[in-house]
Every structure is written in structure tokens, then in C-alpha cells.
Amino acid sequence: MRTTAGDDGTRGGHIAVVGHADLTPDTLLLVESALRTRLARLPVPAVAMVRTGAGTPLASGRAARASGCPLAVVIPTRVGVPAMPPRRDRMAAGELLTLADEVRLLAYDPVDRDSCVGADERLVARSGLLLAVWDGSPSNGRDATAHLVTYARARGLPVEIVWPEGAAREALPAVRTEG
Numbered sequence: 796m797r798t799t800a801g802d803d804g805t806r807g808g809h810i811a812v813v814g815h816a817d818l819t820p821d822t823l824l825l826v827e828s829a830l831r832t833r834l835a836r837l838p839v840p841a842v843a844m845v846r847t848g849a850g851t852p853l854a855s856g857r858a859a860r861a862s863g864c865p866l867a868v869v870i871p872t873r874v875g876v877p878a879m880p881p882r883r884d885r886m887a888a889g890e891l892l893t894l895a896d897e898v899r900l901l902a903y904d905p906v907d908r909d910s911c912v913g914a915d916e917r918l919v920a921r922s923g924l925l926l927a928v929w930d931g932s933p934s935n936g937r938d939a940t941a942h943l944v945t946y947a948r949a950r951g952l953p954v955e956i957v958w959p960e961g962a963a964r965e966a967l968p969a970v971r972t973e974g
Contacts, residue, residue, distance in 0.1 A: 808841040809867075810834075811918040813943045814851035814928025814957070817965040823854045825959040826928050830858035833926065833957065842867050842897070843926075844918050846911065847880055849887035851928045856894045868895040869918060871905040880905050912939045919947050925954045930964065 818826065834843060843859040844867045845852040852868075859866040868891045871878040877900065880888045884905070892898065903914035919925055925947040927940060934941040947954050 808839070809922040810841050810843050810864075810924045810926055811915075811922035811947075812843055812845050812851070812855040812926045812928070813915050813919070813940060814855075815930065815938055815940050815964055816848070816850050817938070818850055818854075818928070819963045819965055822959075822962040822964070823850065825962050826851065826957060827854040827858045827861075829957050829959045830855055830926065830928075831862045833955070834859055834862035834864040837864065840864055841923070844869060844899075844922060845891070846901075846914055846918060847871070847888045847891050847905075848884045853887040853891060855926075855928075856891045860894045865896040866891075866894055867897040867899055868892060869899045869901045869914065871903050871914070872900045873902070873904070875900070875902075878905060908937070908939070912942065915939065915943055916946055919943055919952065920950065922952065925952055926957055927954055928957045930958050930962065931956070 812830070814826070840863065842865045843855060845855045846869045856866055856868065870888070871880070901914050901917065904910040925944070927944050929940045929944060932941065944954055944956075
């Protein structure tokens with residue numbers, strides 16, 4: 796496994812994979828299968844890049860490994876030192892690191908939404924293709940997938956939407972109001 800420090804990625808041959816964080820368990824299996832098929836069709840092995848985390852990143856990492864596509868996993872750093880991922884992402888981060896062909900360090904705060912969106916934007920900017928696990932819904936303040944698709948398209952980057960038939964997102968918890 797090779798470790799690459801920071802913001803020196805190249806565009807050519809890199810594929811950024813982003814997507815909704817609230818996919819159902821069955822959908823994650825569908826997404827993993829769809830991504831495995833898509834990555835296996837590449838004429839030359841490109842490097843799939845994901846930001847560490849549970850859900851879409853882990854399904855993407857498993858798909859990359861199964862398809863023979865090299866995997867670069869981006870982990871957060873603070874002052875040049877790897878940062879601990881949020882508790883919900885720790886098991887996935889560990890698995891992603893075992894699947895990775897390359898680990899890239901990137902300064903961002905894994906518990907701050909805006910910081911994570913900024914990290915994803917840097918991934919997208921350094922790629923030649925964006926695979927977006929996206930149902931077509933607009934950004935809602937918690938999920939930035941629509942924003943990242945728009946960001947890529949505005950830069951002339953090819954975008955492929957991955958939303959297999961039967962895919963679904965988890966129901967949002969009801970908002971409680973006092974009254």
C-alpha cells in the first residue's frame with residue numbers, strides 16, 4: 796500500500812465515487828454490484844477514490860477490489876496527523892484501509908459537514924470521472940450529493956449516475972416539534 800500526502804493528486808485515470816449516506820442495507824448491496832460491473836468495464840484500470848466512511852464509500856471500496864480496480868482511500872488529517880473518524884465510520888474505515896491500494900491524507904474534519912463537502916469537492920476536482928450514487932433529489936442541508944454532481948458538471952467533468960432499480964434511502968426520522 797502506498798501513502799500519498801495531500802493535495803497532489805492527478806486528474807487522469809482517477810474516478811471519484813460519492814453518494815448518499817443514508818442508503819438502505821439492501822441498496823448498498825445493489826450499489827456495490829452496479830459499481831463492480833461499471834468499474835470492471837473500464838478499458839484500463841483507473842484508480843477509484845473514496846473518502847473514508849460507512850455506506851457508499853465502503854460499498855465502492857468493495858466494488859473496486861472485486862473488479863480489480865485500484866482503490867485510493869482518502870482519510871482525514873488534522874495538522875498532518877490522521878484524524879479519528881466518527882464512531883459510526885470506524886469499522887468501515889478499517890475495512891477500507893485493508894482494501895486500499897493507496898491511502899491519501901487530506902486535511903478536513905470528518906465530523907463537520909461543510910469540511911466533508913470540501914474534501915469531496917477536492918476529490919472530484921482531481922478526477923476524470925464522477926460516479927455518483929444519487930437518486931436525483933436536491934441537496935437538503937445534510938446530503939450534498941446533488942451539489943457534488945452540479946460541481947462536477949460545472950467543471951466539464953463527465954458524471955455517471957448510479958441508482959440501481961430497487962434502490963432506496965432510509966426514511967428520515969420524524970422532526971419533533973415542541974408545542
